[in-house]
Amino acid sequence: MSLISTLARLEAVSTGRAQPAATVRHRHLSDRPLVFVPLTTAGEAGAPLGALVGTDRDAPRLLAVPQPRDRDLRFAFLAELADVVLPYVDGCAEAVEAAERTETDPETGKRIKVEVDLCADAPQLIVPSRAGIDLVRLLGRSTRFRRTAEQDPQAPYPAPPRVPLLGRWLTHFGERARVPGSSLLLAMTDVLGRHWATGQSTLEDQHLGALLAWIDPPEGETGAQAALRAELERDERGQLRCPPAGPATDPAFDNKLLAPAIERYDRARTALAAAEDGLQADDRLGALTAAEREIRDLVLSRTRPTWDAVWRGLDRLRELPEGAHVEERWTRDRWSFTGHRDRVLAGEPPQPRRDDAVTAANKLATREREQARLEAQEALDDPLVMAGRRLSGEAFAGEVTDVVMAYSESKRPSPRPLVTVRTDDRPHLGERTKVYRSLGGKPQSAEFVTAEEDGAYVVLRILDKMGRGKEPEPGSVPEKGDRVCFTLFEHEQRGGAKLPDPEETPWTHGGPPGEPALEAADPVTEEDVL
Amino acid sequence: MPPPRTRGTALRHRLAELRGPDVPAKALDARALAALAANPGCARRAILDGAGVNKAALASALGAPSAFGQSQFALTRGNAFEAKVKADGGAELLRLVHEKLDRSAEPPTGARVPDLTATGPQGRTARTALELREAGAHPGAWTLLDHPMLALDVAGSLAFLEPDAVVVHPDGSWTVVEIKSFPLLDGSADPAKVGAAARQAAVYVLALEELAARLRPAPRVRHRILLVCPRDFSNLPAASAVDIRKQRAVTARQLNRLTRIEEIAEKLPEGTCFSPELPADELTAAVESVPATYAPECLSTCELAFHCRTRSREEGAVTSLGRPARAELGGLSTVAEVLAAARGETGDPADPAVAALRRAAALRAEALEAAACR
């Protein structure tokens, strides 16, 4: 934790309100996000109990699984979820714009520009907390290898038609969420935590209710009081007033309310099956419907507060102006979305269970590059983030006190002006350390020459972005009196080296993985949980 | 049955006093012992656990009940899975032990599964010890001990531990088996849960090592245990060997350090008692007489955490915001101290912590001002 964020947390403690941790919004927010508030059954790997899902804050779709151990009911849940998610995803894939992409020509091996479609928008899935992201991945993993009756008429328990496709999309969302700065799938607690510092620990910030209590405390209450209520307050039935944001439920809810309701449902179902005539069956169907209704109400009662909290969080986030580089990063999300859309359309198989060596290395390289990009862009977009970098000696700001013209020693001398900056910051500058400032959105580089008066004056040599002539272009060299901010980190990320193709995986890494075989579905047993 | 210890009789007496008259000691199980490593610097936790105080009851009596509970769904499923793993005389379980840990041995067929029923923990411990010794008399055979009972000396008193299973290999070595209900998905599992299972297994390994040391020749207790979990989305068992040497070393050291509860007990005022029967204010005073080192991680590992958190917040302790919050603050440890130093009201500007705080505060103010002007 940097001292600046520690201070913000301490200020939050003493004022009773969360303090800004950012002055702009660093994540893209869609105009029409799909909010997904899932619940699971305890003790089973990601077995859904229910969910609220939708794009309209006033009209969420309620999904519930009245008997979580029943495979058919679970499939029905997933089919319903697919009915909400897939049309939403398809809607974003409709409008496209022309864009250019650099590809390697398979014949010449040269890098060439090709014109391709880029989806004009991309879907955005929002879950309450990080555990929600894990569940999205788990649902994706559990469904993408399923076989529908159409794919495999012999499949013992065929999945409803669109469930495997849902699995592929959820998997894509889940993988993309691992890329720093991406916004296809966001956890509300993470995004809020990025923008506000509360008076509690980051562990406690994982509780969406408590986190919002600090950011948006009710009239007449401090964040600490409101957060404590959100965490612990229970009603006369011993139930939490602010249910956990899931997907795990509170054990007291499971034991006192849910278990009896499921039992009633099971009994009603058994009774219906044993009905002896139509009249009796009608009656018992009524009882079954009532039992199911009860479970749906229970699921709604546990998810609705979280649903509302997620939208409140979105309201607060929308009040912040969007950071200057956010759109550029969202464009990368659109590329990622378009790419997956194309793979699905091209009939490619679902994502494998495990990455091969080359794919894993490529993903890691991408994520490291995006992490560096994100850190640089957030600092450039937000003075509060830059303040942290200045404090840690990775950037410095100050006023230009002197500019002396100088030239490079080459046949055609180019301008290399010496600029003196007066600063209170203490950057880690060494001999010829490269530094960068943003000049019209592009990085201009300079190198450290010397420091004077114990580091209060830093002399830099400007190296580029001054045009081709002997005299620098107007505005390309800082002038005396200008406020400038230089960073020791680069503003743009270089692409890494190209890794071998998977079929050329070297012997050190196990050699080529062989032809990608269509991965088999998970074996289905009588007692599957999902 | 281990020989009774004379050392620590006085301590045991003292600990019984701390627990309160007629309050039975809460047995320390492996999970509790493993949790000792979660915050080993906390004297409060050490003495309460050492004295066998029921911390959940204590927390309720203090008005800050713990929030730990288990869903009956999880419980039912956990039991069903364990039963499935051990069905058919543990055939599947033994097959997994053979496959993952001891491939060069003869495959297990017709393993011995001795009956371990006995009265009371002492009786069951004795029975387990007997059967383990007996297994040594059957070289070349596999033996499965289903829910054996082990005793471990913890700061002078015995803790009784019940592993899911212990397997004796044909070469006479012993393996601890942990059966958990979280899934093994494509070969990997939740690392936090595996870590907890490994720490728990390390306690069993230590207890088995105490027992093994009394046998001639002393059997080897394997330091790779077998973790059995449901595979992917099924409830078919899958297993993975887990190297627990690290956890064993840490737990052994923490158990040795538990002798310091003697020192902690000595420092307590005469008549201190943690009985949940006492009035809340007396109880609070008793608890407050032992220093705690609260950190937010306690919330998931200690029943008393909500009480300690309230206290820590009241005292304005910076660590209530997380251990890392203190890292750069040097000697400053409360919210008020830090803020005053940051504002320039107190503190020595030559202290680098104070200087850094002031710079941080100035940079933060400058940035917020710049943002407000936009």
Next chain:
Amino acid sequence: MTTVFDPSAAAGQATDAILHDTLHGTARGVVVDSPPGAGKSTLVVRAALELAEAGHPLMVVAQTNAQVDDLVLRLAEKNPELPVGRLHSSDTDPYDKALDDLENVRKSAKAADLAGLAVVLSTAAKWAHVKVDEPWRHAIVDEAYQMRSDALLAVAGLFERALFVGDPGQLDPFAIVGSEQWAGLAYDPSASAVTTLLAHNPDLPQHRLPVSWRLPASAAPLVSDAFYPYTPFRSGTGPGDRGLSFAVPSDGSGPDRVIDEAAASGWGLLELPARHTPRTDPEAVRAVAAVVRRLLDRGGAATSERSSSPSPLTADRVAVGTAHRDQAAAVRAALSALGVTDVVVDTANRLQGREYDVTVVLHPLSGRPDATAFHLETGRLCVLASRHRHACIVVCRAGVSDLLDDYPSTEPVQLGTVVKFPDGWEANHAVLAHLAEHRISWRP
């Protein structure tokens, strides 16, 4: 019967076996573990020369430009006639200017310019951009334990077989983003190159250099036990072979007493009163500076097996090691206030592979309110405790032992990953216990 340990013979045997496997073996890879100061660079240079002499074109992969330049200089020193290529990046100052004075070293940013030379050296990062039609017959990968698996993936297609050399006890490579998703996979891209290599090729011959020529007899057993428990090594010199003496007698101050303790025993712990401090603890920083100042002022002389006459303990033979950059900066400032400007002060990361007569170390846990995984990292302490030929002086606040005991050990466990030994927590305890025997308590 006891046999006298002959370090030269043991080291020679190991080297011969390594060279035999490299030049005449059939395995595609040979792995060599080299503890601190065991002659890793000497081995690399010798293997390179022998391969070159045998007419095998060779590529050498190191991890940093400084390492590459150092190897080029050593090669040229051993065989000035050898045509050597230094492949470098197109950044400014891509290589050490000293290479410009070497006649047979050709430098280029393009691999094609260096084709046909006996040995071509570069960093892994630069090699990753090179494309070849015909792979090199041989490669040497230096500092292979500090190389990430994905970096090896990028270059392994360039060679047919390779000698992998490195020190398993130093700092592991790391990733700046989470990589848990691949934990347990043999080719986890964030793992070390050697881990992946051996996971896929478990039958490769593995060797280890058994003798540290750097560490004195007083240090090798501790460093070996604490950091290399399963691959022990010995010191090449005996207890009496090295000596450190000072012309100016002690003035009785803490710094002088700890210097004398370290001169006599090889280790010294200057323990300041317990206190929670920020990283740049001014008292500890000043204490480090004071020790260095006195080391230089007292006319130190080091005797060793290298020469018959004592060599003076000059500023270039002393270094200061810290955990963090700001600590290094603070020590530099404190030293310059005492008029010392030419002693190397750096972090563990940057001291890897370097060697001095005496090192002064600011203990990574000194004054901290809590221990963290970073500070407990085995490699960090190992680097700091194994840079010296004569003595190592550690400056530390009291209370670190309690800090370690209070460290919560609730690490997650990834299935399928190899547990790295030793654990930083245990290694720290071992080093502290040893240092306690050489403790000088001092209240500045």
